[in-house]
Amino acid sequence: MSAFLEVRDLTVTFRVGSALKARLRGEPPPDLTAVDGISFTAERGESIGIVGESGCGKSTLAKAITGLVPVASGSLHLDGNPLTARRDPATMRRIQMVFQDPSSSLNPSLTIERMLSELLNVHRIVPRDAIADRCGELMELVELPRSLLKSRPGRLSGGQRQRVGIARALALEPEVLIADEAVAALDVSVQAPVLNLLNSLREDLGLTLMFISHDLAVVRYVSDRVIVMYLGRAVEDRSTAELFDDPRHPYTRALMAAAPKFGVKKAPGESALKGEPPSALKLPSGCRFRPRCPIAEEICEQTEPDLAGPSPIQRAACHFAWDGHEVRS
């Protein structure tokens, strides 16, 4: 049987710089490969975390799956059906995204009720006379008082706005919910309730959740499985428990070492990960993590490692990931 969501060799490119200048120089127009041949599958109800440094392609991956940016090559399947560039509204509905900044993605002049009603109406989710009830139910689902339906987004706190953003995504009854840095802009005291909400929604509605964050601790809290991205590639794909227990890719290990931990003092001048990721326009030869890798060897310069391992959710893209390592099943 095929997987619920199947992402195969997904590649997304953006045209950057001047195509004309390139043509005058007789070169091909410059393309930036933001997502570079990513493959993974997700089961119904699974929660997958996506982590990686800024610019590694997390949002682009999310937008490609949602249908918000065109795919250069590769394929996407939902429930066995191909997801093409031009999706009909019924297909669009099945995958919804929640964004980082709730205020900029909500129309400030509409009340919450107007916004939700219009959405329910346009997509004909429920009969017209059931719309008001559904708005109330949606508010309950995201644990907001119904009285807030009459408010405009400007009157709400950041945490409340993010809940409205989630309600808006849920209004379309999606099967896949992609949350892109959904709590990053929130005060720390109100992040937890939103994370708990996402966890319970997933359980109650059987949603497949893709949770994107640069914060490993947050990802650990909401995900069954984690995909670590570096420069457009998935470099490790593991169950959450295994990944945190025993990371196999040097990049994952460095990210974990870099995360601040309670009660650990920083040593002067020390850092887990030197330098910054190179530009996606100037990839190093061989393994793209090589210039920053503490254990790189000659082969790393010549051959790019595959994302491989003993099982589909025990994969790491490093020549030495599984050396001398017995994988527990």
Place this chain on the structure above:
Amino acid sequence: MTKRLLEVEDLRITLQAGSGTITPVDGVNLALGRGEALGIAGESGSGKSLTLKSIIGLLPQGAQVEGNLRFALGDESPIPYTSTDVHGRGISIIFQEPMTALNPTMRVGDLIAEGPRIHEGLSKTAARERAVELMRQVGIPAPERRAKMWPHQLSGGLRQRVMIATALSTRPKLLLCDEPTTALDVSIQDQILGLLQEIRINLGMSIIFVSHDLAVLGELCDRLAIMYAGQIVETGPTDDVFTKPNHPYTEALMTSVPSFDATSVKLAGIEGHPPDPRSFPPGCRFSPRCRYAREDCTEADFELVATDADRSSACIHTEVFAEGGR
């Protein structure tokens, strides 16, 4: 405590807001020793930035400041000062957003050289050499080449390093850090924290580091001050505060964020949201969100009281809280 460098006494900042006024910083007391790193933790709007800005005299126009600020410019005890006494001489500041803090119309090298030229009267060439040297010191690769670049041509992490170099260029004794790593990746944050620790130890500098992230503060700071709604509600040595918080808000903050090392116990978070300075709750300002609140909490006068030799708390029910609640 080592010899004092800075004292902030009963700081109160009042600002115009619409037709009325707000007092978003309301009775803050802080003391900082030489070479010490103090962390101020608090959520957005709690008054952290305004507190730092008042210390270096960068408050917005029309701000009214009450209270006493004292700083030790030389080896003597702290004395009252004005912003012109310390600006470019004793205290520097770095911000969260280097792009808005750095003048976009100046080359990076000139930005860093500006302080030494003005305050030490260095020649153009000497100042430029100093800039390159500072860039090297803060870990900017190829400093000669990058000195000629514009701020927007650099990555966020490098821009933050430029800002640090600019701050160090005047050889301050105190570096104020206003969430300088909040906008950065964990990897770059880790690098900047390592750099600040190095600078602090090598140059014997004092630091006040402001952040909403307790774990980040813990990596750098000897002592912590927890801020809520314009007031400091708890202070103490970092490890003690982490091991046993003395204020319900501190405890709540610590159990709000998933910990990197522990698997998921359900996070508590805090009911409601941080209050708006236009309508701070009466009595203990945390009372509407506090799980230990009692009737008399809404009538309590604010006072930060010593609980141990080196610690203080503004909670009037530390006894209940210490027992783990009702």
